[in-house]
Amino acid sequence: MSTTEALVKELVEKNGKTRNSLMPVLQGIVQNERYLSEEALLSVARELDLSAADVYGTASFYTFLDTVPRGKNIIRVCKTITCHMKGKDEIVNSLCNALKIKVGETTHDNKFTLLTANCLGWCHKGPVMLINDEVYPDLTPQKALEIIEEYAKVAQ
Amino acid sequence: MEKTLKKVDIIFEIDDKQSPLSILEKTIKRSPDEIILDLIDSGLKGRGGAGFPTGLKWKFARNEDSETKYIICNADEGEPGTFKDREIIDRVPDKILTGMAICGYVVGAKEGFIYLRGEYNFLLKNLQKRVDDYNLGMKKLNFDFTIAIKSGSGAYVCGEESALFESMEGKRGEPRNKPPYPTVAGYNSKPTVINNVETLVYTSMICRMGPEQFKALGTSDSRGSKVFSVSGDTPISGIYELELGMPLNDFVNEFGDGDTKAVQVGGASGHCVPRKKFNDTIIGFEGIPTGGSMMIFNSSRSMYNVLHDYLEFFTEESCGQCTPCRVGCQQLLKGIEAVKRGERPPAYLDDLKKLTGTMKIAAKCGLGQSVGNPFNSIIDNFREEIIY
Numbered sequence: 001m002s003t004t005e006a007l008v009k010e011l012v013e014k015n016g017k018t019r020n021s022l023m024p025v026l027q028g029i030v031q032n033e034r035y036l037s038e039e040a041l042l043s044v045a046r047e048l049d050l051s052a053a054d055v056y057g058t059a060s061f062y063t064f065l066d067t068v069p070r071g072k073n074i075i076r077v078c079k080t081i082t083c084h085m086k087g088k089d090e091i092v093n094s095l096c097n098a099l100k101i102k103v104g105e106t107t108h109d110n111k112f113t114l115l116t117a118n119c120l121g122w123c124h125k126g127p128v129m130l131i132n133d134e135v136y137p138d139l140t141p142q143k144a145l146e147i148i149e150e151y152a153k154v155a156q
Numbered sequence: 157m158e159k160t161l162k163k164v165d166i167i168f169e170i171d172d173k174q175s176p177l178s179i180l181e182k183t184i185k186r187s188p189d190e191i192i193l194d195l196i197d198s199g200l201k202g203r204g205g206a207g208f209p210t211g212l213k214w215k216f217a218r219n220e221d222s223e224t225k226y227i228i229c230n231a232d233e234g235e236p237g238t239f240k241d242r243e244i245i246d247r248v249p250d251k252i253l254t255g256m257a258i259c260g261y262v263v264g265a266k267e268g269f270i271y272l273r274g275e276y277n278f279l280l281k282n283l284q285k286r287v288d289d290y291n292l293g294m295k296k297l298n299f300d301f302t303i304a305i306k307s308g309s310g311a312y313v314c315g316e317e318s319a320l321f322e323s324m325e326g327k328r329g330e331p332r333n334k335p336p337y338p339t340v341a342g343y344n345s346k347p348t349v350i351n352n353v354e355t356l357v358y359t360s361m362i363c364r365m366g367p368e369q370f371k372a373l374g375t376s377d378s379r380g381s382k383v384f385s386v387s388g389d390t391p392i393s394g395i396y397e398l399e400l401g402m403p404l405n406d407f408v409n410e411f412g413d414g415d416t417k418a419v420q421v422g423g424a425s426g427h428c429v430p431r432k433k434f435n436d437t438i439i440g441f442e443g444i445p446t447g448g449s450m451m452i453f454n455s456s457r458s459m460y461n462v463l464h465d466y467l468e469f470f471t472e473e474s475c476g477q478c479t480p481c482r483v484g485c486q487q488l489l490k491g492i493e494a495v496k497r498g499e500r501p502p503a504y505l506d507d508l509k510k511l512t513g514t515m516k517i518a519a520k521c522g523l524g525q526s527v528g529n530p531f532n533s534i535i536d537n538f539r540e541e542i543i544y
Contacts, residue, residue: 020344022326027274027307061328061475063310064274080236081424081465082387082451118312118469119236120275123387123451124394133277 007032008043022048022058026065034074035066063117071106071113073151076130080119083126091127092116094141098148111152161410162399164373164381166361167354168247176250176360177293180257183363184299188218188262195359198367199379204230204315204352205422205447206522210359213349216339217263220347225265227256228324228343228350231272232308232315235423236469237449240383241353243395245272245279248357249286253303255356257294258363259349260301268303269343271320274310312473316521317342317350319475330477331521354383354448375401378440382448388420389413389454404429404437407450415454418537423449424466425526428459430537459538463492466530474523481524484515488531492542502543505535 001009011028015021025048029040036059045052059065066074077083077092092103095114099107106113122128125137129144136147183191195211202208217225229252233241244252256268270287272279287303294301311329313319318332321343342348351359358380362370371379378400387393390411398407408416418430421437421444429437429444437443453462467489476482491508494500512528519525535542 019326020324023306023309023323027309058326058328061311061330062274062308065309080469081462082237084461084465085388085457117275117310118473119234119238121233121239121242121273123237123239123385123449126387130275133280135278 002039004029004033004037004040005043008040008047012044012047017048019048019050022050022055026055026059026062030065034070034072035068037069041067069106071110073111073131073148074113074115075148076115076117076120078118078120078122078126078128079116080123082123083120083128086126088116088127090141091129091139091144095144095148098145112148161402161406162373164397164399166365166370166381167244167251167357167383167397170248171364174364176248176254177290177297179360179364180254180294180299181297183258183360184261184297188264191258191262191363192218194367195362198362198370199374200355200358200362200370201379201441202352203354203358203382203447205235205425205445207441207445210351210355213339213351214259214262216337217265217347217349220263220340222347224267224344224346225263226343226346226348227259227263227265227268228320228348229256229268229270229353229356230315230317230320230350231270231276231353232320233276233353234273234312234315235425235447235449236466237387237420237423237451238385238447239387240385240395240448242276242279244353244357244383245276245283249283250290251357251360252353253287253290254360255351255358256303257290257299257301258360259351259356261299263347263349265349266300266302268301269324270303270305271308271314271324272305273308273314275308277307280305280307311475312469313475313521313523316523319521320350321348328475330475331523333520352447373399375438375440375442377401377442378445382446384446384450385448386411386450386452388452389416389457390452401438401440401442403435404439404444405434407439408434408452411450412452413454415456416452417455417457418453418459420449420451420453420462420530422446422529423451424469425523425529427529428462428533428537433537459534459541460492460496463530463534463542464489467492467527470523470527478518478520478524480515480518481520481527484511484519484524485527487511488527495543502539505539505542509535 128137314329319329323329471485
């Protein structure tokens with residue numbers, strides 16, 4: 001059994017073999033593998049006795065349930081109005097320059113994926129970004145770079 | 157004359173003498189009908205934005221004949237400019253849990269869920285601990301109710317109650333047709349009370365202090381206070397609990413930077429109010445209601461960019477299920493871009509306004525129905541900025 005299959009089995013066991021468990025199971029896979037591979041989706045369909053199309057249809061609805069490969073760390077910069085007003089473009093540009101990727105891309109070493117997101121709920125402390133589940137408000141371009149340098153060190 | 161706003165401290169107040177769990181202990185000695193009457197008397201309306209009377213919602217669910225019922229706390233806060241629920245969950249989670257438990261007692265439910273948006277996953281660890289402790293506390297009281305947390309995964313539309321149920325049932329977050337309403341058939345098609353985070357805290361506080369103190373605040377149409385999320389061009393952005401029913405002018409005097417051009421009341425799906433209407437606009441159910449989002453724009457801001465941002469947001473977040481919303485949002489966005497580039501005449505904006513009218517009637521849920529709010533209020537008040 002592959003590690004993905006084992007993970008799916010474990011998540012289904014923990015959450016129960018019902019349709020209502022689909023979200024927590026998919027979330028658990030993303031937590032561990034950063035995205036939902038074809039293997040993972042097929043395995044979930046098998047374990048929960050759903051059609052693969054149904055599982056993919058649900059997964060592809062949700063922004064945080066990625067179905068394309070992602071880097072070890074996923075950066076999501078808030079792009080909604082107040083963060084826009086407070087300078088999210090500068091943050092995105094400095095991250096693009098430092099990581100040498102465009103928004104939506106993953107670095108060659110697979111350490112980072114850079115994305116933008118709709119309102120993250122920190123409008124009074126924008127600009128803000130999430131890295132995986134951690135939140136970083138009150139950003140400046142300099143601060144954003146220092147934060148990803150820390151992640152780069154850990155990822156080595 | 158300048159009036160100062162009445163600041164209130166109900167939501168975040170920490171009462172050393174009375175823990176949230178002891179409020180539950182005391183409240184469940186009363187009859188459910190008494191509690192419902194108190195809530196109706198208090199005039200509390202939902203604080204998520206829609207403003208349905210909370211006491212009535214609980215009463216409808218109580219009247220349903222069903223073995224299984226559910227209580228759901230809607231913590232899928234996603235409206236641009238709103239961040240108050242995050243702060244409430246972070247600072248006073250036990251008050252939310254108390255509101256849920258009291259609701260469970262009143263309507264006869266044994267299970268409650270908090271649907272927390274995925275963007276707030278960093279709150280999960282602490283919240284789970286508080287939920288575990290609280291569940292243990294209820295067990296010690298021999299009170300049969302358990303609370304669990306469900307996570308969202310980054311979809312704005314799941315804040316719509318029926319989309320939220322779909323998501324909890326492991327499906328795409330596509331809103332359902334109504335009726336039936338949640339109090340009849342909600343999560344797992346069982347009678348469900350779904351309330352906003354802030355609403356649940358107020359229910360527990362009304363049970364503690366009685367309806368009189370609550371309804372002494374606000375106006376006859378908008379009882380009580382409300383937590384506001386203030387952002388944009390203001391030197392003092394943040395979270396403020398204020399009495400409802402204030403004129404927008406007083407709000408701007410307090411929070412503006414002296415150069416305020418417009419305030420977006422109620423988030424991207426709310427209304428944009430220009431300076432000339434500050435005096436005539438009341439923040440409350442008799443004027444412009446809000447889930448709490450107050451975004452302030454000063455004279456340096458382009459209202460075209462503001463509207464463009466909103467429309468991009470709706471285009472991305474529309475679930476795509478119904479045509480009026482899916483196609484409507486795209487066409488509104490393309491439409492203002494075309495007018496800006498001069499490819500369409502200014503009068504095209506009036507055609508687009510008609511389209512929002514169609515969306516209001518024909519879209520399946522609040523998302524598509526309310527896109528006309530920001531669109532029309534910005535076009536009507538800042539037309540020249542959209543064209544030139």
